[in-house]
Amino acid sequence: MIKVSINGYGTIGKRVTDAVLNQADMALVGVSKTTPNFEAFQAYKKGIRIYVPKESQKEFEEAGITPSGFIEDMIKESDVVVDATPNGVGAQYKQLYTSMRKKAIFQGGEKPNVADVSFSALCNYDEAVGKNYVRVVSCNTTSMLRTLCTLNKVSKIQKVRGTIVRRAADPKEVKRGPINAIVPDPPSVPSHHAKDVNTVLKDLDIVTMAVIAPTTLMHVHLLDVTVSDPVSKEQVLEVLRNTPRLSLVSGKSKVTSTAEIIELSRDMGRYRNDIYEVVIFEDSVSTRGNEIFIMYAVHQEAVVVPENIDAIRAVSGFSDKTKSTEMTNASLGIRPGYLV
Amino acid sequence: MIKVSINGYGTIGKRVTDAVLNQADMALVGVSKTTPNFEAFQAYKKGIRIYVPKESQKEFEEAGITPSGFIEDMIKESDVVVDATPNGVGAQYKQLYTSMRKKAIFQGGEKPNVADVSFSALCNYDEAVGKNYVRVVSCNTTSMLRTLCTLNKVSKIQKVRGTIVRRAADPKEVKRGPINAIVPDPPSVPSHHAKDVNTVLKDLDIVTMAVIAPTTLMHVHLLDVTVSDPVSKEQVLEVLRNTPRLSLVSGKSKVTSTAEIIELSRDMGRYRNDIYEVVIFEDSVSTRGNEIFIMYAVHQEAVVVPENIDAIRAVSGFSDKTKSTEMTNASLGIRPGYLV
Structure with a gap:
């Protein structure tokens, strides 16, 4: 014990x-x-x-x-x-x-x-x-690492270029902003997230840029991942579907935003509507040659x-x-x- | 059955x-x-x-x-x-x-x-x-009626003047606004809430004014209730504390906003963070002669x-x-x- x-x-x-x-x-x-x-x-x-x-x-x-x-x-x-x-x-x-x-x-x-x-x-x-x-x-780095170490199983990752759209404050925080602006954070490149990924995947070629958006619910990441070999969308989806701590939502069930993901979590009866999984928008997963594109949402309060x-x-x-x-x-x- | x-x-x-x-x-x-x-x-x-x-x-x-x-x-x-x-x-x-x-x-x-x-x-x-x-x-009328029929036990209500600050959209609604304005709704007086209270309390002298604010969590009402006799704050609080479907939050526990009320509901493990009770800000309850002032929050998704x-x-x-x-x-x- x-x-x-x-x-x-x-x-x-x-x-x-x-x-x-x-x-x-x-x-x-x-x-x-x-x-x-x-x-x-x-x-x-x-x-x-x-x-x-x-x-x-x-x-x-x-x-x-x-x-x-x-x-x-x-x-x-x-x-x-x-x-x-x-x-x-x-x-x-x-x-x-x-x-x-x-x-x-x-x-x-x-x-x-x-x-x-x-x-x-x-x-x-x-x-x-x-x-x-x-x-x-951090929540953002944890989510990126889960995703990258999973995609690496499909084909070895060569390069990652990513955008992070961060939530402005947690739901309980009443004195934090912005509430009406999109803030490059930092305005310089790369954002610290790439460096933080490198504390675990030390030799990875990764550049991230980040902004803060006026919302409390979840972060969203938009990644462009270059791997060694050409891969198909179906290959990528199969690995994502079989990895716990990654979860998918489909356009078929009309989950189209972080708001609906949190609503679903409430309906599921998750305590505090917590989502421990990285939530991948399935329809965003696509490939072009040896590039993989993917969008996913991160529940900053719970994912770590x-x-x-x-x-x-x-x-x-x-x-x-x-x-x-x-x-x-x-x-x-x-x-x-x-x-x- | x-x-x-x-x-x-x-x-x-x-x-x-x-x-x-x-x-x-x-x-x-x-x-x-x-x-x-x-x-x-x-x-x-x-x-x-x-x-x-x-x-x-x-x-x-x-x-x-x-x-x-x-x-x-x-x-x-x-x-x-x-x-x-x-x-x-x-x-x-x-x-x-x-x-x-x-x-x-x-x-x-x-x-x-x-x-x-x-x-x-x-x-x-x-x-x-x-x-x-x-x-x-409606959720607003339900909450006002619960409060008024309870205050009526302290001393018979003569007159109600109230302001309703409505949430703009429910948490799951991604296509509704406003997200950056305060909207008199309607700009005319009274708002329909007073008329709706009159469908139940038919002879009550009540005037309400309403605005919409850019938030999804809860409505807030600010009421000025004139009763027949001078009453003390303690008399009012005692009746409020003894009435189910009314609940109080105190400044002592540092619950100062709708955001913290919802956070508390999440911590309590309420399914979907639902709050069936009208949530009264205890520190707002005050009296001046035969007038009672009170502010409370209404979880629009659950209160009815x-x-x-x-x-x-x-x-x-x-x-x-x-x-x-x-x-x-x-x-x-x-x-x-x-x-x-």
């Missing part, structure tokens, strides 16, 4: 928490929270142990939440800490994890050098086995959850990648094929 | 369907659908019988959905039809319901004269008992679901209002008090 704690209970932290609770081989120590907001109340009502910074104890108690202890107490009880603190805060916490000799999983908002290895379960699980510090790459779970197993010494990803997929209801 | 069919399986229809499946005293005959979109596929995968117009049969079969029959077959098997067809289509279907001697529940998008009575469970359940045709008023269920019972001759609303509330997880 791997004892896991979650440092930071926001968008990613609360989802990894619920996923940990679903694993047969993991036990949740607790979660840390700095402010007694509705997420803290909801966790407390669910019976989850909450650990707080010393200076916040009084505020929590006055709000009616009795902390189980301080963050240091939580880390002490853990085999692995999943750091889901805001971007850059994880690097500050690393000193604590190191001094307490605890393994830690960081998120993609941290710089790559925070960890021994940047991680994508479908691409380089083996490299993370037994390591002390692993960084799960399976990789966090696999990373916990990997650092704990669980060396069977296939078994780990199968356990994770089964626990989260992830199957290959069509979303509906 | 009341045999119920749902004519129209869109935003409201699919939610009433799931609520009917949760009632111990109801059996679902099936649902009708005109296009084999993802909602139809999802219903079919859940084992729900789907009935189609004659001219759509081939399209459904080609898409892989075998209809259980035509819409007329579905209505024939039913005791009560819930009409959740688009605005104005219900009135056309009424001829069919009448010719087949079936009771029907219409939605607020139909004109009041489509039915024998316009319905709000907390205000006039008794008037609907045994009737053939009942119209559940409980009233549809009660209306089915009422037309079927179930005369105990308290018992019906309690059964409905229990089946949907609706309790009085704070949302978190």
